[in-house]
Amino acid sequence: MTTTKLNDFVIKLANVNGTGSASANGMLMKSIFRMGIPVTGKNFFPSNIQGLPTWYEIRVSKDGYLCRSGKVDFMVAMNAETYNADLAEVDPGGYLMYDSTWPRKDMLERSDVTVLGIPLSAMCNEAFESARAKVLMKNVAYVGALVALLDIDMAVIENLLKETFAAKPHLADANMQAIKMGFDYATEHFECPLPLKLSPLDSTSGHVIVDGNTTAGLGAVYAGATVTSWYPITPSTSLIDAFSLFCQQLRKDPETDENNYCVIQAEDELSAIGMVLGANWNGARAFTATSGPGLSLMSEFLGLAYYAEIPAVLYDVQRVSPSTGMPTRTQQCDIVSAAYASHGDTKHVLLFPSDPTDCFHMSQIAFDLAERLQTPVIVLTDLDIGMNDWMIPEIEWDNTYQPDRGKVYDAQQLKDMDAFYRYLDVDGDAIPWRTLPGVDPKGAYFVRGSGHNKFGGYTEKSDEYKDVVDRLRRKFDTAATLVPAPILNIDESKPREKSYALLSIGSCDGAIREARDRMQQDGHGNLDYMRVQAFPFHKDVADFIEQYDQVFVIEQNRDAQLRQLLTVELEIDPSCLIPLLSYDGMPVSSNFIVEGVSKLMKKGHAA
């Protein structure tokens, strides 16, 4: 029944939240990474602090695939409440390990799954004194068992523990004791290693493990952001936490030791975006981070920023909708609401990062575009990118980068001109010039969300009003030329599928890349694939779609929001865009895409 799987399998750990499993699971993932084997970790956690089921899924992939495969080969079942479901999820030929302090022979019976019982609680109760240690060390002990079962390098584990507990060596010792307990039990009772095992590679050098909220926060530091205001909301909070922490470390003024940043926790999202607009109006690079419900609350101000032409950067770390939805699960569900956030004829520039690398670099792009275009830029990331552990190449920084502050008249320019008018299209690109408060009296003007003419004055005259909103529409045409172009993936090495292609955004990328490879290997076709990086759509997007009979639009929401946007904004015949939708709250898997695309192609060929 068992097949040998070397450096290519999925371990899923089912735990109870609040029991300290996260650090043990993280250590397990990190140890595989340090053995040079590509790995990623995804956390499926509840909106709760203690007592509910939580899972951590580790994908080991010698080929470097970073998405969910959609299968589980080894289940560490530490939560009796979810035994049934966890056992059912294991792929035939797989394994399940559980705490056999309380034997569950009847519950955990499946002829095609090997069940490994280890009396973790009994061992830890005996070995450790404090109640907390007894609970925590159980997690470390199962990692110890996995070291034996999967052939993890013990020296790597030892080093990790030493680093983690550098300040508290006694904790390193206790952890090592628990590791050895698990290791010894497994070695004694099972044939180690299993056919499912690890062997050192050299495929992770030059790489790091990090989540996208961390890199987005750091990216904002490198972009020169100085002001942030936010209201806590899952899953965006850790983005601001990262920004604050990096600022504390990197933004103390060397001369005065004062802070070269302001972090303000707002009373709500309405206030958070208001502060961001006030700060940007006044010449600082300011941003906020939120999720769907916060975006709804920020909509009124986003409309003002669009109409009054105030730069702003907003990270929307998307989570499952509608309403409060499932706050700790992932989706790409704010595409339409972000694109048109606010009442009336309003549109916003959107960026779609696909991984933590993009989160870093798109931070600079977002601020540059916001100031160049004088409009809000919304970075639509998601919980999968933002909060999971991704393996990415080390981020590179171009130290010659200078922020593009856009068209801002300085004091001298103002002194040299007869008069300044805020909303004139001086350069023919539909982007006016702005001035900052405090620079020169000649630059003074009145920002308003009410009707205004091209001079910046209040108006209720139809032609004056239209003049401004028509220019704003043209400004969006300019935006389409400035946003990042889509990324085209075409493999010329094999005959290309001519009738069909794939189109997607953001965190679907990893799963699509693997699905394309697998379909190619299985002889199911070599599909061209384009990943859209921004809205408004770059002209390459329409050019790509035109080449095929049908383009499968893959996204993680129920209503095919990217497809809606493509249809409406590019006036593409909807029958050419076929939706493939994953919206169950789990990051989309490569299996889902292989199956979905194969089905769609069969249907298309049959038609």
Add this chain to the structure above:
Amino acid sequence: MSFLKKPKISHPGLPTNDIGLTVRDYEGAMSTLCAGCGHDSISSAIMQAYFELSVEPHRVAKVSGIGCSSKTPTYFLGGAHGFNSVHGRMPSIATGANAANRELNYIGVSGDGDSLSIGLGQFGHAIRRNINMMYLIENNGVYGLTKGQFSASADRGSTAKKGEANPYSPIDPVLLAISLGCTFVGRGFSGDKEHLVPMLKSAIRHNGFALLDIISPCVTFNDHEGSTKSYAHTRANLRETVYADFTEHHEEIVAQVEPGEYKNIMMHDGSRVGFKRVDESYDPTNRISAISYIEEHRAKGEVVTGLLYLEEGSSEMHSVLGSNKQAMATLPYSKLNPGTETLARIQKRWR
């Protein structure tokens, strides 16, 4: 600067201030409010205050929300940038603007609808953060732009133009602000410019959040008999409690009143606010007694005015946050970019 400009006529005899400007240099566009609106008198007092303080108009940033009062920043200090934001959200714009540039002088103009209903949350939190700004509530007890609905500051029993009485208890911004820890709280009357100007000057120079609640009757919707925010009712029930004088740090204090009646408070920049206590029992530095005094007189239907509470030496937002003295907006990028080596060092931790 509004596009609509009123002709600027300079009288050669107009007095100039320390920076060589006349009061005309502090004007804005022509007001579009109703003739006799209390708000216009306040705008005129604001111009006078900035003129007397010799503040360069372009070093002031004007922010407002939505409503009649929020329109007024167009009508003064045409040389200053202005931001007419959305309803009830001016405090957040002011907070962000102040975060970006602490070197400017901030004036927020709001109304009782803007601050006490839709904007009550932001108003309270701006006080909590002690944003260094002057915050004016031009208080008339009604929604003027939507034609006369009661606002949250309307007194219980006060009648609307068509006669119906307000059934709800009012929110008093002065009591609210003092209880939230506001460091400068005053109440004025648009019909008393003589006292408004020194109060405004003190508020501008206060290092922290300075609230002035200014009763400003709405001549169109709330100036009838039965209204407790009419000119007649306000004049009849005004109880001037403390009269504030403002003295620049370089000026001599000229004692005009008997010792014992006068209390000086030094501002952070060396200037002084002198309190002439009309009511000798009143102590404008004692929060608890201030609240009970205002409550007692409110129960009698009296409107207590004057600079009612002042706490100098408090920490405004930036000193709490430990921000650089230099404005965030003007920090060079070289100070903000941690550089390539730092990025490499950070990423070592992610291995």
